[in-house]
Amino acid sequence: MGSSQQEQYPLDVDAVREEFPILDRKVGGDVTTPGEDENDTKPLVYLDNAATxxxxxxxxxxxxxxYRSYNANVHRGIHHLSQEASVAYENAHDRVAEFVGADGREEVVFTKNATEAENLVAYAWGLNELEPGDNVVMTQMEHHASLVTWQQTAKKTGAEARYIRVDDDGRLDMDHARELIDDDTRMVSAVHVSNTLGTVNPVSELVDLAHDHGAYAFLDGAQSVPHMPVDVGELDADFYAFSGHKMCGPTGIGVLYGKEHVLEEMEPYLYGGSMIRRVSFDDSEWEDLPWKFEAGTPVIAQGVGLHAAIDYLDDLGMENVHAHESLLAEYAYDRLTEFDDVEVYGPPGDDRAGLVSFNLDGVHAHDLSSILNDHAVAVRAGDHCTQPLHDELGVAASTRASFYLYNTREEVDQLVDAIDDARQLFA
Incomplete structure (x- = not known):
C-alpha cells in the first residue's frame, strides 16, 4: 500500500495490520496436509468481524x-498471586466502566458473552417483575440473543412481546414504536446497531420513549461498542450489553452495564461461591455489586485480555475506528450496488455501520460464501441470528461482509472480484 493511498485512511492501516499475526496467514487447499502446494493458498481477507x-x-x-506470571483465583486468597490477580480483575472492571462512561465498577458485570448478559436481566428481573397485562417491546431486527430471550420470558410470565416494524430502507418505523410503547410496557429491548442491516438505530429516542412510560430500556451494543464511541451515561439506558471477542478481546467474556440502583434491586441470576457475603443453613446474604452477579470462578484471564483490548482501542481512538469503518462500508455499498444482480439490504452506504449484507441473484448465500472462501475471502452466510428479520426481507439467508480497523479498500475490491467469479460460475 503506497503512502499516498495510506493517507486516505483515518488509521495507519499498515501499522495496525502488523499487530494482528493472523492476517499474515494464507488459506486455501488442504493446509493440514504436509507438502501441500503453497501455490494453492492465498492471503487471508478477513471480512467476518461482526461475528468475531x-x-x-x-x-x-x-x-x-x-497465565505465566500471576495465575490464581480472585477474592479467595491472601497469598501474593491471588492478590495480584484480584487487583487485575478489579482494574478490568474499572477500565470497562471508564471506556463506556459508567459511574464505576459497581455498574459493570462480567458475563461470558452478551447473550448471557441479556439472559441475566431476563431471569433476574424479567421473571420476577413481568406479569399478564405487561408488554415487552423489541424491534424486528433484533438478534436472537434479545428476541428469543424476551420472547420466552414473556411466554413464561404471561406478558406480551411486541416488535417495532422495519421500513423498506432498513430503518425503524418510529411512529410504530410510539404506538407500541405504552403505559403497560415494562421493558424496551433494542439493538443499537443491526448486525444484518448495518442500521444505527435512534436508541436515545427509544430510551426516552421507554422512560416516558415508566419502562426500562435495554440496549444490545455488541455491534456498537467495538466500532464507535459509546457513553452509557449519555444514552441513559438502564442496561447495555456487549462482548469482548468482537472488540479485539478474547472469547468467553461479555459485559452487562446496569444502573447501580437497578442492579441493587435485582436478585442474583446464579448462586454459589464469590457472590455471597454470609451463608447459614437458613439463608444467605449477597455480596456487593458487581460481584453478586458473578458467581463461581469468574472470567479472570478474559478480563485481563479485555482490559488490554480496550487500551488498544483507546490508543487508536474510537472516532478514528468509526471513521475508518464508515469509509469502508460506504465504499463496499457503492461497489456492490453497481451491479443489477446484487441486492444490498439496509440503509445507504453513508448511513450505516461497518457491514454490508447482500445476495447475488440466483446464487444461495451459502454457495456464494463457499466460492468466496476459495478466494480466501472470509464472510458470513446465513440468517446471522436474525431469522425473523430475514423472513420480513423475504429471503432465507444473506451474505455479510463486515469490516474492522485492519481492513482496506483493496480487500473490498477482492470481495467484489470474487463475487464476479461466482457470477460467471452460475451464469
Missing amino acids: SQTPDRVIDAIADY
Whole structure:
C-alpha cells in the first residue's frame, strides 16, 4: 500500500495490520496436509468481524502474561498471586466502566458473552417483575440473543412481546414504536446497531420513549461498542450489553452495564461461591455489586485480555475506528450496488455501520460464501441470528461482509472480484 493511498485512511492501516499475526496467514487447499502446494493458498481477507474480530499481539501477550506470571483465583486468597490477580480483575472492571462512561465498577458485570448478559436481566428481573397485562417491546431486527430471550420470558410470565416494524430502507418505523410503547410496557429491548442491516438505530429516542412510560430500556451494543464511541451515561439506558471477542478481546467474556440502583434491586441470576457475603443453613446474604452477579470462578484471564483490548482501542481512538469503518462500508455499498444482480439490504452506504449484507441473484448465500472462501475471502452466510428479520426481507439467508480497523479498500475490491467469479460460475 503506497503512502499516498495510506493517507486516505483515518488509521495507519499498515501499522495496525502488523499487530494482528493472523492476517499474515494464507488459506486455501488442504493446509493440514504436509507438502501441500503453497501455490494453492492465498492471503487471508478477513471480512467476518461482526461475528468475531481478530486479536492483536498485545492482547495475546496480556493473557499469556497472566497465565505465566500471576495465575490464581480472585477474592479467595491472601497469598501474593491471588492478590495480584484480584487487583487485575478489579482494574478490568474499572477500565470497562471508564471506556463506556459508567459511574464505576459497581455498574459493570462480567458475563461470558452478551447473550448471557441479556439472559441475566431476563431471569433476574424479567421473571420476577413481568406479569399478564405487561408488554415487552423489541424491534424486528433484533438478534436472537434479545428476541428469543424476551420472547420466552414473556411466554413464561404471561406478558406480551411486541416488535417495532422495519421500513423498506432498513430503518425503524418510529411512529410504530410510539404506538407500541405504552403505559403497560415494562421493558424496551433494542439493538443499537443491526448486525444484518448495518442500521444505527435512534436508541436515545427509544430510551426516552421507554422512560416516558415508566419502562426500562435495554440496549444490545455488541455491534456498537467495538466500532464507535459509546457513553452509557449519555444514552441513559438502564442496561447495555456487549462482548469482548468482537472488540479485539478474547472469547468467553461479555459485559452487562446496569444502573447501580437497578442492579441493587435485582436478585442474583446464579448462586454459589464469590457472590455471597454470609451463608447459614437458613439463608444467605449477597455480596456487593458487581460481584453478586458473578458467581463461581469468574472470567479472570478474559478480563485481563479485555482490559488490554480496550487500551488498544483507546490508543487508536474510537472516532478514528468509526471513521475508518464508515469509509469502508460506504465504499463496499457503492461497489456492490453497481451491479443489477446484487441486492444490498439496509440503509445507504453513508448511513450505516461497518457491514454490508447482500445476495447475488440466483446464487444461495451459502454457495456464494463457499466460492468466496476459495478466494480466501472470509464472510458470513446465513440468517446471522436474525431469522425473523430475514423472513420480513423475504429471503432465507444473506451474505455479510463486515469490516474492522485492519481492513482496506483493496480487500473490498477482492470481495467484489470474487463475487464476479461466482457470477460467471452460475451464469
